Amino acid sequence: MPLQEFTLSGKTCQLFTFGEPRVLLVEPIDRNDLDFLGRETDFLCRNGLTDFALATFLIEDWNAELTPWKAAPVFGKEPFGDGAGKTLRFIEDALLPEVAVRMPGLKGRPVILGGYSLSALFALWAGYETDTFTAIAAASPSVWYPGWMDFAQIRTPKADRIYLSLGDAEERTRNRVMATVGGCIREQASLLERQGIETTLEWNPGNHFKEADIRTAKAFLWAANLSPKTMIEELVTYSPQDLSDLDALMHELSATSSCNSELLQAALAAPNVHIYVIREEGRIVATGTLCIKHMLEFTMADIESVVVSARCRGKGYGKALMTALITAAKDHKAHHIQLTSTPARVAANRLYQALGFEKYNTNCYKKEI
Numbered sequence: 001m002p003l004q005e006f007t008l009s010g011k012t013c014q015l016f017t018f019g020e021p022r023v024l025l026v027e028p029i030d031r032n033d034l035d036f037l038g039r040e041t042d043f044l045c046r047n048g049l050t051d052f053a054l055a056t057f058l059i060e061d062w063n064a065e066l067t068p069w070k071a072a073p074v075f076g077k078e079p080f081g082d083g084a085g086k087t088l089r090f091i092e093d094a095l096l097p098e099v100a101v102r103m104p105g106l107k108g109r110p111v112i113l114g115g116y117s118l119s120a121l122f123a124l125w126a127g128y129e130t131d132t133f134t135a136i137a138a139a140s141p142s143v144w145y146p147g148w149m150d151f152a153q154i155r156t157p158k159a160d161r162i163y164l165s166l167g168d169a170e171e172r173t174r175n176r177v178m179a180t181v182g183g184c185i186r187e188q189a190s191l192l193e194r195q196g197i198e199t200t201l202e203w204n205p206g207n208h209f210k211e212a213d214i215r216t217a218k219a220f221l222w223a224a225n226l227s228p229k230t231m232i233e234e235l236v237t238y239s240p241q242d243l244s245d246l247d248a249l250m251h252e253l254s255a256t257s258s259c260n261s262e263l264l265q266a267a268l269a270a271p272n273v274h275i276y277v278i279r280e281e282g283r284i285v286a287t288g289t290l291c292i293k294h295m296l297e298f299t300m301a302d303i304e305s306v307v308v309s310a311r312c313r314g315k316g317y318g319k320a321l322m323t324a325l326i327t328a329a330k331d332h333k334a335h336h337i338q339l340t341s342t343p344a345r346v347a348a349n350r351l352y353q354a355l356g357f358e359k360y361n362t363n364c365y366k367k368e369i
Contacts, residue, residue, distance in 0.1 A: 004102060009094045012058040015102060016041060019051035023110045024099065025220050026091060026133075028066065028119045029056045036213040039234075043217040046232045046324055049224055053106060055099050057090070059119070066122040071146040074177045080145070088126050096132070110134035112223045114163075116212045118142050120219075124188075127159035128152075135161035137219035140170065140208055143184040144177055152188060157197055163222045164189055165202040165215055172207075205239050232324050235275040235287075238264060245284035246277075253307040276324050278308075278317050285309040286317045290325050290332075298335035306339070306348070318351050326355070340364065 004015040018041065029037070033056075041054060059065050064081030071080040091113070100107060113123045114137025121143065127136035128151075136159045143149065164185060171182030189201035200222060204215050214233060235242070243261055250257040267273045272293070278286035288306035292299065303325050308317045329337050339357065341348050 008098055009090055014056045015099060016054040018045060021053040021103065021106055022051045023112060023224055024106050025052060025054045026111060026113045027056050027115050028059045028122060030059050030062055040213040040217045043214055043233060044220060047221055049221055053103060055095060057095060062118055066118045068125045069147060075175055084122050084125055088129060092132055112137055112220060114216060114220050114223060116140055116216045121145055127157045127162055128155045131158040133159050135159055135223035137163045137223040139165050139215040139219040140167060143188050144181040149184055149187060152191055156195055161198045161223055162192055163200055163219045165204055165219060167206045167208055167210060168203045169207040211236060231279045232320060233277060235277050242284055246287060249287055249307045249309060252310060253305060274328055276321060278321055280312060285312040286321050288321045288325050290328050292332045299333055301329035301334035301337045303337060303339040322355055
């Protein structure tokens with residue numbers, strides 16, 4: 001993942017390159033987002049977008065630089081500004097020309113503008129203002145913004161494709177203005193459909209602050225026409241349905257195995273435990289766990305509890321899951337990976353050997369405590 005960092009017109013910019021880029025993603029971010037870009041790009045790569053470039057630039061004043069017109073404070077005491085036009089000019093007149101110089105192979109390729117929250121509102125607004133962007137990836141956009149729906153109702157977007165999403169708990173907020181977001185996003189989606197814009201509205205579980213990086217990645221995937229019905233991700237939080245799915249998978253792994261909320265919470269809280277899942281239409285249908293161990297001699301990884309739902313076998317999910325776990329182990333600088341599998345799991349043993357795992361002679365002991 002080659003990374004170029006540079007300052008342009010006073011803004012801190014990053015240009016990430018993956019494979020041989022065929023599409024350019026552009027995303028305004030704040031300083032908190034810097035810690036999560038790795039998860040976002042990892043999700044993109046794991047779910048089919050392997051040849052792309054991502055250009056980010058740092059927004060210092062979220063309320064001033066991303067909003068299209070001035071508005072009174074909605075939360076806190078800070079009012080909103082009208083800096084969106086200046087930010088859009090920065091993208092079109094400075095950032096995109098600079099990226100073209102640094103990566104001439106992107107000339108003529110699709111450009112997708114996306115973001116989260118107010119950044120997503122900015123992307124949505126820009127989609128009305130210019131035809132520079134092939135698609136807009138607006139994850140949980142702040143369509144509650146005063147005057148936004150009045151603007152959208154009298155304008156037609158210039159972008160070809162527009163993705164919208166919202167957390168299913170976002171409209172259940174005590175803030176009266178922000179509580180309108182559910183009705184506004186539904187109206188926005190309906191409006192785009194009537195205007196003949198290719199669009200979708202995806203509902204994500206949770207409130208506004210849940211997995212913004214993954215939600216943004218899903219938005220970019222759809223905008224790039226790669227929105228998967230099947231997704232691989234590292235589990236960070238879980239819903240009651242997720243817990244039920246994982247418990248069912250553990251029963252498939254072994255008749256005596258199960259998963260409860262106490263065990264799952266402990267695993268998610270452990271810094272060296274990483275649970276990966278494959279979702280099909282939102283439901284978890286496969287899982288595997290990577291355990292990182294820091295030893296005196298080296299760092300090693302254990303792969304545990306790999307199972308694919310019986311109804312989903314034969315789709316390549318086992319190989320995809322194992323590939324994700326192996327990649328994660330490499331990312332954690334593991335010296336080697338080890339796993340165990342009963343001889344009765346013939347297909348699983350065949351897969352492990354095909355992926356380069358070798359049997360080794362050792363005594364394996366177990367003591368109940």
